[in-house]
Amino acid sequence: MPTVDLTLPHHRYDIVIEPGCLMQMGDLVRGAIPSATKAVLVTDEGVEPHHARPVAKAMEAQGVETIVAVIPVSEKKKNLGTVRTLYDIMLENKLERGHALVTLGGGICGDVAGFAAATYLRGIPFVQCPTSLLAMVDASVGGKTGVNVPQGKNLIGAFHQPSRVVIDPEVLTTLSERELRCGLAECLKHGVIRDASLFDWIVDNADPILSLDMPTLVELVRRNVEIKASVVMEDEKEAGVRAHLNFGHTFAHAIEATSQYGTKYKHGEAVSLGMVAATAFAVNRKLCPASLLDRVIAGCEAVGLPTSSDYLAPDIMLLKTMSMDKKVRGGKIRLVLPVQMGQIEIIGDATADEVIAAWDVVRK
Numbered sequence: 001m002p003t004v005d006l007t008l009p010h011h012r013y014d015i016v017i018e019p020g021c022l023m024q025m026g027d028l029v030r031g032a033i034p035s036a037t038k039a040v041l042v043t044d045e046g047v048e049p050h051h052a053r054p055v056a057k058a059m060e061a062q063g064v065e066t067i068v069a070v071i072p073v074s075e076k077k078k079n080l081g082t083v084r085t086l087y088d089i090m091l092e093n094k095l096e097r098g099h100a101l102v103t104l105g106g107g108i109c110g111d112v113a114g115f116a117a118a119t120y121l122r123g124i125p126f127v128q129c130p131t132s133l134l135a136m137v138d139a140s141v142g143g144k145t146g147v148n149v150p151q152g153k154n155l156i157g158a159f160h161q162p163s164r165v166v167i168d169p170e171v172l173t174t175l176s177e178r179e180l181r182c183g184l185a186e187c188l189k190h191g192v193i194r195d196a197s198l199f200d201w202i203v204d205n206a207d208p209i210l211s212l213d214m215p216t217l218v219e220l221v222r223r224n225v226e227i228k229a230s231v232v233m234e235d236e237k238e239a240g241v242r243a244h245l246n247f248g249h250t251f252a253h254a255i256e257a258t259s260q261y262g263t264k265y266k267h268g269e270a271v272s273l274g275m276v277a278a279t280a281f282a283v284n285r286k287l288c289p290a291s292l293l294d295r296v297i298a299g300c301e302a303v304g305l306p307t308s309s310d311y312l313a314p315d316i317m318l319l320k321t322m323s324m325d326k327k328v329r330g331g332k333i334r335l336v337l338p339v340q341m342g343q344i345e346i347i348g349d350a351t352a353d354e355v356i357a358a359w360d361v362v363r364k
């Protein structure tokens, strides 16, 4: 099966990308974690009716006793309460360190269940099986797991790398178009930070992507996973270049946290708005030409993502939330900004006035 390899100093895994591969989930889990005679399959309530039963059956067929745990899928419930529920299920079923957790869902499911795997018995192996485009191209790769708190997004978490990532692009046929577009926000982000040709390719291929042409989807997923994996291999724990993957996210997370997590904007939509705000900031700072902002806006609009909003919290609230960002150093907001398509710079001296001016570009 085609794979992308991710090699770190103390861990290595592959990311399998193959239409139909979920039917071989038993082999794929046992191949990565041979001691996994038992597993908790954590899925989310939107995915469970479509895909949980065949995956559980495929795992059982290869001798993996499988307990299915269904969790709610909302940013509000991406919290420690849901993690606690998973601990209880794992404890009740006497899951041991040699056993496994398998995620089957979008990025929320992967982040929450991944955090449970990172902390249960101080860490058990897990396999990520992402089912949304966003989780395939971004969230399932790289080992960031965690949950939200009222103060901000993903503020409690752990780096815990999976033992394998299994991507079956065929499951995208049951994903809503809105969620598909959300995944494209992170794909465009990868284009802006690393690969101008990917950015243009996504814009040119918006139609086949949104109409679920399978060879185009496979290429989309592979190109994005390669970028994500290469950044993570360079800097696993965000000591440096991994922060580039956070382009648009300081603004995006502020939108999510100040709009009651997901009631108005999904993560991918917030990232689209955040990329526009960050690029506007860079233009105002004269780090990049105004034409780059036009290109980012045109790219997001080409795939149907929002680029302006009449639903933003007051500046003071947005600034307060941005000051809780994990990249803050010495109380200063650090921003990941584009210099040109495919090239990024991080600045650590953003002033409140500059940030507010960037929000103004997004605010309708």
Ligand SMILES: NC(=O)c1ccc[n+]([C@@H]2O[C@H](COP(=O)([O-])OP(=O)(O)OC[C@H]3O[C@@H](n4cnc5c(N)ncnc54)[C@H](O)[C@@H]3O)[C@@H](O)[C@H]2O)c1
Pocket (backbone or CB within 6 Å): 044, 045, 046, 047, 050, 073, 074, 075, 078, 105, 106, 107, 108, 109, 111, 131, 132, 133, 134, 135, 138, 139, 140, 141, 142, 143, 144, 145, 153, 154, 171, 172, 173, 174, 175, 176, 179, 182, 183, 267, 268
């Ligand atoms: N860990 C990371 O590196 C990382 C990276 C990016 C995003 N994230 C996190 O990921 C989350 C967003 O993930 P998301 O966009 O996948 O949202 P999500 O988890 O809410 O999933 C999107 C929706 O689609 C449904 N769904 C998923 N796959 C489906 C399928 N195949 N068929 C039918 N329905 C399906 C889900 O049930 C859900 O309702 C955010 O919380 C974000 O912070 C994490």
Ligand SMILES: O=C(O)C(=O)C[C@@H](O)[C@H](O)[C@H](O)COP(=O)(O)O
Pocket (backbone or CB within 6 Å): 138, 142, 144, 153, 154, 186, 238, 242, 243, 245, 246, 249, 326
């Ligand atoms: O993998 C990363 O690193 C990223 O920043 C990817 C982001 O798309 C993702 O939303 C991530 O969860 C944000 O990380 P955070 O540390 O800012 O919460």
Ligand SMILES: [Zn+2]
Pocket (backbone or CB within 6 Å): 138, 186, 249, 267, 271
């Ligand atoms: Zn993201």
